Structures are given as C-alpha cells and as structure tokens.
Amino acid sequence: SQTIHQWPATLVQPVGSPLSLECTVEGTSNPNLYWYRQAAGRGLQLLFYSVGIGQISSEVPQNLSASRPQDRQFILSSKKLLLSDSGFYLCAWSVKVSYEQYFGPGTRLTVT
Amino acid sequence: DQQVKQNSPSLSVQEGRISILNCDYTNSMFDYFLWYKKYPAEGPTFLISISSIKDKNEDGRFTVFLNKSAKHLSLHIVPSQPGDSAVYFCAASGHSGTYKYIFGTGTRLKVLA
Numbered sequence: 001s002q003t004i005h006q007w008p009a010t011l012v013q014p015v016g017s018p019l020s021l022e023c024t025v026e027g028t029s030n031p032n033l034y035w036y037r038q039a040a041g042r043g044l045q046l047l048f049y050s051v052g053i054g055q056i057s058s059e060v061p062q063n064l065s066a067s068r069p070q071d072r073q074f075i076l077s078s079k080k081l082l083l084s085d086s087g088f089y090l091c092a093w094s095v096k097v098s099y100e101q102y103f104g105p106g107t108r109l110t111v112t
Numbered sequence: 113d114q115q116v117k118q119n120s121p122s123l124s125v126q127e128g129r130i131s132i133l134n135c136d137y138t139n140s141m142f143d144y145f146l147w148y149k150k151y152p153a154e155g156p157t158f159l160i161s162i163s164s165i166k167d168k169n170e171d172g173r174f175t176v177f178l179n180k181s182a183k184h185l186s187l188h189i190v191p192s193q194p195g196d197s198a199v200y201f202c203a204a205s206g207h208s209g210t211y212k213y214i215f216g217t218g219t220r221l222k223v224l225a
Contacts, residue, residue, distance in 0.1 A: 044213075105154055
C-alpha cells in the first residue's frame with residue numbers, strides 16, 4: 001500500500017532562518033506531488049506541484065521554493081523565513097490517472 | 113477571488129440526525145469535485161467525490177449532490193455520529209492532467225452526543 005511521510009511534525013524557527021521540509025512517498029511510482037499551506041482560519045492553498053523529477057510549478061509568488069530531486073521525494077525550502085510563513089504545511093500525492101489526492105500528516109511551522 | 117466557497121464556518125448537529133455541508137463554486141470549467149475530512153493536526157483524508165457528469169454519488173452514510181446550474185454541491189451525512197466531528201473541505205478541479213484543486217475554507221462539523 002502507499003504511504004506518505006512528512007517531517008518534522010512541528011517546527012519553531014526564528015525570522016530570517018532557513019527552512020527545509022521533506023516529504024516522501026512509498027508504494028507508488030511517478031506520482032504527482034503537491035505542497036499546500038493552511039494558514040490560521042483559512043483553507044488549503046496550493047503552493048507547488050510537480051509532475052516529475054525536476055519539474056516544479058509554482059502557484060503563488062512567495063518566499064518559498066520546492067524541489068524534486070528524486071521520483072518520490074518533494075522538498076519545500078526557504079532561504080529566509082518570514083512571520084507570514086507560519087502555518088500548517090501539507091504534502092500530497094496523486095496517481096496521474098486519478099483525481100484523488102492523498103495527504104501526509106503535515107508540519108506545523110511557527111515563525112517567531 | 114475565492115472560486116470555491118464554504119459559507120458556513122461551523123455546524124452543530126445532534127447525533128443520529130442529518131448533517132448537510134454546502135459548497136458553492138464560480139468557475140463553470142470545474143468538472144470534478146471532492147470532499148475531504150480533516151482532524152486537528154492531521155492531513156485531510158479523502159471522503160467522496162463526484163464528476164460533473166453525475167448529480168449524485170453515494171458511499172455508505174455519505175452522499176454528495178451536485179447542482180451544476182446553481183454551481184452548488186452538498187455533502188449529506190446520515191446518520192451523523194460523534195466521530196464525524198471534524199473540518200470538512202470541498203475541492204474542485206478543472207485542470208485534467210495536473211489535478212490541481214481549489215479548496216474551500218472548510219466547515220467545522222460538531223456532532224453532539
């Protein structure tokens with residue numbers, strides 16, 4: 001069966017520090033991968049999606065970047081965190097021929 | 113511009129009764145709709161979906177209705193159980209090939225025992 005891992009589960013970082021969140025998927029090949037953010041009191045906002053290694057599409061201009069160095073690995077990064085980067089970050093995957101997306105457990109990021 | 117709207121941020125229902133969660137959308141190009149359920153500090157889990165070629169899809173206690181002319185969908189939970197208490201998100205997609213979803217802001221359902 002397929003599983004998706006995210007780490008860390010929680011993170012507290014000072015403003016201006018770098019960020020690296022990792023997501024890996026097991027049990028499937030060549031998935032679509034997604035990064036979402038849920039800010040307090042708001043819905044899920046798609047940040048990045050990837051249809052293959054090295055292929056990243058950005059949905060909103062922001063302080064974050066994403067990379068896909070391996071087929072089942074998706075990384076969210078920032079060089080310098082802002083207070084507004086605080087939120088709940090979710091990684092998701094989908095099989096290319098299916099519409100359903102499956103989410104990881106999420107990372108709660110607090111920028112202080 | 114919020115293309116997918118869930119206008120009720122919260123809903124309380126007695127156990128055993130019907131829960132109805134609503135979702136409106138503005139983009140007529142959306143052709144696939146999903147409902148997700150989310151518990152605190154966890155990722156959303158897929159619940160049920162519906163294609164725009166249908167107007168109803170049923171899975172156990174969960175039924176989704178789609179009214180394309182009104183650009184409205186709803187999720188019915190019958191009977192409601194305390195374990196159904198969670199935040200429910202609707203999502204819409206009209207971008208086949210990338211499967212990009214637009215999510216609503218969620219409705220928090222509380223089922224009272």
